[in-house]
Amino acid sequence: MRDTLVLNASFEPLSTVSMNRAVVLVLQDKAVVEQSHPELLVRAAAVELPVPRVIRLCRFVRVPFRKHAPWSRRGVLARDQHRCAYCGRRATTVDHVVPRSQGGGDTWLNTVASCAEDNHRKAARTPDEAGMPLLRKPFVPSPADAMLLSLGARQREALPEWLGRSA
Structure with a gap:
């Protein structure tokens, strides 16, 4: 829909x-x-x-004013445009930069979109430990950016210029 x-x-x-x-x-x-x-x-x-x-x-x-968008797996995939942060291919899962086993959590700055192969290859290691540098750094989207990202690229392209510029 x-x-x-x-x-x-x-x-x-x-x-x-x-x-x-x-x-x-x-x-x-x-x-x-x-x-x-x-x-x-x-x-x-x-x-x-x-x-x-x-x-x-x-x-x-x-x-009510909301300074940050709430974190979600779907939001991370949308933020990273469904592209793997390690190889650039299509991402289907979310990877923790600092693994949960090492104290990393579900935050915008600690999660990136990842393909299943790279997520499995990196395992419970940091990108440095695994020798897998990030192609782009994770960031915290504003609530408005997160909402526009959730619309998807095809719909964002069709939005008026004044509205789509923050995405």
């Missing part, structure tokens, strides 16, 4: 929702479509609506 970016009334990214939820918000006049898929339509008996790619809420929603 396609994800739709939800903007606050002030145009700040809030979250992503399923296409179905986005359509419901628009039909209930709680949101307006800011950008839609050019050729896709949702049709019902009395309604025809372009499939929303970006919607904006009609009323401002106060959100």
